[in-house]
Amino acid sequence: MNALDVTMDETGADERRIGGVLMEMKNITLRFGGVKAITDISFDIREGEIRAIIGPNGAGKSSMLNVISGFYVPQEGEVWFRGKRRPQMKPYEVAQQGIARTFQNIALFEGMSVLDNIMTGRLTLMKTGLWSQALWWGRAQAEEVEHRAKVERIIDFLEIQHIRKTPVGRLPYGLKKRVELARALATEPKLLLLDEPMAGMNVEEKEDMCRFILDTNDEFGTTIALIEHDMGVVMDLSDRVVVMDYGKKIGDGTPDEIRSNKAVIDAYLGVQHD
Amino acid sequence: MAETGDLVSIPALLHRNAAAFPRQPAYREKEFGIWQVWSWAEAASEIRAIALGFLALGLQRGDHVAVVGRNRPALYWSMVAAQMCGAVPVPLYQDAVAEEMVYVLDHCGARFVICGDQEQVDKVIEVQDRIHHIEQVVYVDKRGMRKYDHSRMNWLEDVVAEGRAAHRRFDEELDGRIAELDYDSTCVMLYTSGTTGKPKGVVLSNRNIIETSKNSVAFDGLRPGDEVLAYLPMAWVGDFIFSVGQAMWTGFCVNCPESATTMMNDLREIGPTYFFAPPRVFEGQLTNVMIRMEDAGRIKKALFRHYMEVARRVGPAILDGRPVSTADRIAYWIGDKLIYGPLKNTLGFSRVRVGYTAGEAIGPEIFDFYRSLGINLKQLYGQTEASVFITQQPDGQVRSDTVGVPSPGVEVRIAETGEVFYRSPGTFVAYYKNPESTASTKDAEGWVATGDAGFFEEATGHLRIIDRAKDVGKMADGRLFAPKYVENKLKFYPSILEAVVFGNGRERCTAFLNIDLAAVGNWAERNNIAYSSYQELAGHPKVYDMMKGHVEEVNRSIAEDPMLSGCQVHRFLILHKELDADDGEMTRTRKVRRKVIEEKYHDLIAALYDGRTSIHTETEVTYEDGRKGAIRATLRIEDAATHGASAQRMAAE
Numbered sequence: 001m002n003a004l005d006v007t008m009d010e011t012g013a014d015e016r017r018i019g020g021v022l023m024e025m026k027n028i029t030l031r032f033g034g035v036k037a038i039t040d041i042s043f044d045i046r047e048g049e050i051r052a053i054i055g056p057n058g059a060g061k062s063s064m065l066n067v068i069s070g071f072y073v074p075q076e077g078e079v080w081f082r083g084k085r086r087p088q089m090k091p092y093e094v095a096q097q098g099i100a101r102t103f104q105n106i107a108l109f110e111g112m113s114v115l116d117n118i119m120t121g122r123l124t125l126m127k128t129g130l131w132s133q134a135l136w137w138g139r140a141q142a143e144e145v146e147h148r149a150k151v152e153r154i155i156d157f158l159e160i161q162h163i164r165k166t167p168v169g170r171l172p173y174g175l176k177k178r179v180e181l182a183r184a185l186a187t188e189p190k191l192l193l194l195d196e197p198m199a200g201m202n203v204e205e206k207e208d209m210c211r212f213i214l215d216t217n218d219e220f221g222t223t224i225a226l227i228e229h230d231m232g233v234v235m236d237l238s239d240r241v242v243v244m245d246y247g248k249k250i251g252d253g254t255p256d257e258i259r260s261n262k263a264v265i266d267a268y269l270g271v272q273h274d
Numbered sequence: 275m276a277e278t279g280d281l282v283s284i285p286a287l288l289h290r291n292a293a294a295f296p297r298q299p300a301y302r303e304k305e306f307g308i309w310q311v312w313s314w315a316e317a318a319s320e321i322r323a324i325a326l327g328f329l330a331l332g333l334q335r336g337d338h339v340a341v342v343g344r345n346r347p348a349l350y351w352s353m354v355a356a357q358m359c360g361a362v363p364v365p366l367y368q369d370a371v372a373e374e375m376v377y378v379l380d381h382c383g384a385r386f387v388i389c390g391d392q393e394q395v396d397k398v399i400e401v402q403d404r405i406h407h408i409e410q411v412v413y414v415d416k417r418g419m420r421k422y423d424h425s426r427m428n429w430l431e432d433v434v435a436e437g438r439a440a441h442r443r444f445d446e447e448l449d450g451r452i453a454e455l456d457y458d459s460t461c462v463m464l465y466t467s468g469t470t471g472k473p474k475g476v477v478l479s480n481r482n483i484i485e486t487s488k489n490s491v492a493f494d495g496l497r498p499g500d501e502v503l504a505y506l507p508m509a510w511v512g513d514f515i516f517s518v519g520q521a522m523w524t525g526f527c528v529n530c531p532e533s534a535t536t537m538m539n540d541l542r543e544i545g546p547t548y549f550f551a552p553p554r555v556f557e558g559q560l561t562n563v564m565i566r567m568e569d570a571g572r573i574k575k576a577l578f579r580h581y582m583e584v585a586r587r588v589g590p591a592i593l594d595g596r597p598v599s600t601a602d603r604i605a606y607w608i609g610d611k612l613i614y615g616p617l618k619n620t621l622g623f624s625r626v627r628v629g630y631t632a633g634e635a636i637g638p639e640i641f642d643f644y645r646s647l648g649i650n651l652k653q654l655y656g657q658t659e660a661s662v663f664i665t666q667q668p669d670g671q672v673r674s675d676t677v678g679v680p681s682p683g684v685e686v687r688i689a690e691t692g693e694v695f696y697r698s699p700g701t702f703v704a705y706y707k708n709p710e711s712t713a714s715t716k717d718a719e720g721w722v723a724t725g726d727a728g729f730f731e732e733a734t735g736h737l738r739i740i741d742r743a744k745d746v747g748k749m750a751d752g753r754l755f756a757p758k759y760v761e762n763k764l765k766f767y768p769s770i771l772e773a774v775v776f777g778n779g780r781e782r783c784t785a786f787l788n789i790d791l792a793a794v795g796n797w798a799e800r801n802n803i804a805y806s807s808y809q810e811l812a813g814h815p816k817v818y819d820m821m822k823g824h825v826e827e828v829n830r831s832i833a834e835d836p837m838l839s840g841c842q843v844h845r846f847l848i849l850h851k852e853l854d855a856d857d858g859e860m861t862r863t864r865k866v867r868r869k870v871i872e873e874k875y876h877d878l879i880a881a882l883y884d885g886r887t888s889i890h891t892e893t894e895v896t897y898e899d900g901r902k903g904a905i906r907a908t909l910r911i912e913d914a915a916t917h918g919a920s921a922q923r924m925a926a927e
Binding site: 148149152153155156157159161162164215218219 | 307308417418420421532533535536539
C-alpha cells in the first residue's frame with residue numbers, strides 16, 4: 001500500500017546521546033605566506049553534538065572550518081577523524097568519509113532545479129557507472145529510484161515540496177540556504193559543517209533554520225559544526241562553543257561557561273587599555 | 275426504517291463502498307513526491323483498524339474526538355473511525371492559535387484529540403494546563419515527536435497496529451457499536467466560525483448529512499469516478515459534505531495535496547471533476563494568469579486578447595446551451611484549441627464538470643472569465659446549520675449576482691424584515707449545550723433564520739442576497755446602509771484585498787481599504803515604483819491615486835441604484851497592515867469582524883469623520899507564533915467624489 005517504504009538512517013535511540021570523540025584537532029597552525037591565520041588550536045568534536053565556532057571578524061573561523069573539511073592543510077598539527085589520523089585528501093574523498101558542508105556564499109547550481117541540486121548530493125553514493133546511468137537501464141534505473149526516494153524524504157523533512165521543480169536561480173535567499181542544507185543532508189553525512197547558516201536572514205527565516213538544524217541533529221543523529229555570528233542563535237543551539245580571536249583559541253565550553261568567560265567578553269566588547 | 279434503506283450512517287456507507295467498488299480509488303495523497311492511493315477496500319480496512327485501536331485506548335460512546343490538522347486521509351479516517359465507536363468527531367481549524375482552541379476543546383469536552391503534526395500537538399499541550407479532560411493525544415506525522423512524554427500520547431500507526439493486534443478482543447464490541455448507529459445519531463459536530471461572539475457547536479445528525487449528500491449529488495449528477503481535491507479547512511462544513519458526505523454517498527475519490535503551498539500544482543496533477551473554491555482562490559488564479567500574460571510575447575498577447583474576447587461574447591451561451599451562430603462556434607472551437615484548453619490545463623480545470631464558489635460574493639468579471647472558458651462554475655448559498663445547501667444554481671441558469679433556486683428538499687421563505695428563512699432535511703439538530711441559541715435560531719416548525727437579507731427575483735425565481743440582516747442599517751437621514759454591498763463592489767478590483775465600510779447612523783459613508791500585495795506589488799514593479807515594505811507601498815501616493823479612481827468608479831455605479839445611493843464612499847484610507855484572523859479582525863474563513871475593527875481602529879474612524887487629512891496611529895499585531903508586536907504609521911485620508919448624493923439630500927430636506 002505504501003509504495004515508498006524507505007527509512008532514513010534514523011538513530012533509533014530514544015535519547016539524544018552525545019558519544020565519544022568524532023574529530024579531534026591537535027595543535028593546528030595554518031599560515032598563508034607570512035600571515036598566521038590559525039595559531040596552535042586544539043579542540044574536539046563529539047559524536048552527536050552541535051559544536052559552534054564563534055569569534056569576531058577575521059578571527060580565523062572560516063579557515064578553521066576549511067581545515068576541518070580538509071580543504072586547507074595545516075602546516076603544523078594533526079586532524080584525527082573517527083580514531084585515525086587523517087591524511088591529505090581530495091574534496092570527494094572527504095565527502096566519502098561522511099563530511100558535508102554548506103557555504104557562506106551559497107554554492108548551488110543556479111540553472112538546475114532544486115531536485116537535481118539535491119540529487120547531486122547523492123553522487124558519491126551512486127554505484128553504477130557512467131554508461132549504464134546514461135542509458136538509464138537495469139540497475140542504474142533501480143538505483144536512481146532509490147536515491148530519489150531518499151531525496152524526497154529530505155525534501156519533506158525540510159518542507160520544500162513546493163519548489164521541487166523550480167530552478168534554484170529563481171529562489172529567494174532564505175530558501176537557497178535551505179536547499180544547500182538539503183544537498184548536504186543528501187550525502188548522509190556523519191559530520192555536517194555549516195558556514196554561517198543564518199547570515200543575511202530575517203528573524204523568521206532564522207527561526208526556521210534553527211528548527212531544521214535541531215531537527216537534523218535530533219532525527220538523524222548528525223554531528224554538526226557551525227560558524228555563526230548571531231550570538232543568540234549560537235547560545236540556543238549549541239552544546240559546546242569554541243571562541244577564536246586573532247587566530248587563537250580564547251575559550252571553549254558550554255554556552256553558559258562562554259557567557260561568563262572574561263577573555264570572551266573582552267574580545268567581543270573590547271577592553272579599555274589604561 | 276429510513277428512506278435510504280440500511281445506509282443510515284457514514285460507516286454503513288463505507289461498508290457498502292468497500293463491497294460495491296473495492297478496487298476503485300477512494301483516497302489519494304501526495305507524499306514524497308508520489309501520489310499514494312488507497313482503494314475503498316484498503317481504506318475500509320485502515321479505518322476499521324483505527325477504530326479498533328481507539329477502542330483499545332478506551333474511547334466511549336458519546337465521546338467527542340477533536341481532529342485538527344491539514345487535509346490528510348488519516349484524519350478523515352479518524353473521523354469515520356470515531357463514528358464507528360459511537361463517538362462524535364469534531365474537526366477544528368488547524369490555523370487557530372492555542373487561545374482559540376481552548377474554548378472549543380473545553381466546550382466540547384473532548385477526551386481524544388487527533389493531531390496532524392507536532393505543531394498541533396504543541397498547541398494541545400499548551401492548553402492542557404487549563405483544561406483537564408483530554409486523555410489521549412494521537413498524532414499522524416511522527417516528525418519531531420520522539421522526545422515527547424508518551425504516557426498519554428500515541429502515534430496513529432501504533433494505534434492502528436494495536437487495533438489490528440487486538441481485533442479478536444474488540445471485533446464484537448466494534449460491530450455492536452456500528453450497528454447501534456441510526457439516522458438520528460450524531461454524525462459530526464462543527465463549530466461555526468462566528469462573526470459575532472463565541473463559536474457555536476452545530477450538531478449534525480446522520481440524517482442531515484446523508485439526506486443532504488443524496489439530494490445534492492442527484493442535483494449535479496455526481497458519480498463514482500469523480501475526483502475532488504480536499505484542501506479547504508476540515509472544520510468547515512463544506513469540506514465535510516464534499517469530502518465525507520458526498521464522497522461516501524457516491525463513492526468518488528478524495529485527493530489530499532502534499533502541503534498547502536503545493537495546492538495549485540497538485541490541483542493540476544489531479545484535474546478534479548468536481549471542484550469547490552471560495553472566490554479568493556479564483557481571484558488569485560485569475561490575477562496570476564493576467565500577470566503572466568503581461569510578460570508574454572506580442573503574438574501570444576494578441577492571440578490571448580482576441581480569443582478571450584470571442585469567449586466573453588459566446589462562451590457562456592455555449593455553456594448554457596443557448597443558440598450560437600456557426601461562425602462563432604468555429605471561432606470558439608479554434609480558441610479552445612489555442613487558448614482555452616491549454617489555459618484550463620495550466621489552471622487544473624481541464625476536467626471540471628461541476629464547480630462551485632460560495633462564502634463571499636464573487637466579482638462578475640471573475641465569474642464570467644471562468645464560465646467563458648467553458649468551466650461550469652456555479653454559485654451556491656448555504657451555511658453550517660443547513661449542512662451547506664440552501665440554494666444553488668442549476669446548470670444553464672447561472673448568473674453572478676444570484677445564488678440560485680432552493681436546493682432539492684429545501685423550503686425557503688423571506689420574512690417581512692427581508693431576512694431569509696429555510697427549512698430542510700439538512701437542518702441542524704441543535705447547538706451543543708446552548709438551548710437558548712438553538713431556540714432563537716430554529717423555531718418550533720423547523721424554520722431557521724439565516725441572518726442574511728435577500729429577495730427572490732420575480733422573473734427567474736432566483737434568490738439574491740444583499741447583506742447580513744443585522745449589518746443592513748440606516749444612515750442618519752434614514753437612507754439604507756448596506757456595507758457588504760459596497761465592500762463587495764470594491765473588492766472586485768484585483769488591487770483591493772479587503773474593504774470595510776462605515777456609515778451606520780452617520781451622515782456619510784467612509785471606508786478602510788486593504789491593498790492586495792501580489793497585485794499592487796506587481797503593478798508597482800511595472801511602473802517603477804520602489805517600496806521596501808507593505809506599509810510603504812500601502813501609503814504610496816500613486817497607490818492612493820489608483821484607489822481613489824476605484825472608489826469613485828464604485829460611487830458612480832452605486833449612484834445608479836436610488837435605494838443604495840447613500841452608501842457612496844466620501845472618504846477613505848488605506849490601512850497599513852492586512853486585516854488578519856490572528857489579530858481577531860477576521861474570522862478564520864476570512865469574513866470581516868466589524869465590531870472588533872470598529873473598536874481597534876476607533877481613532878482612524880474618528881479621523882475619517884472629523885476632516886483631518888492624516889493621522890498617526892499605533893496598532894498591535896500578533897505574529898504567527900502568538901507573540902505580539904506593534905506597528906506605527908501615519909496614514910493619509912483621501913476624499914472621493916460622489917454623485918448626486920448631495921442633491922438628493924437637499925431634496926430630502
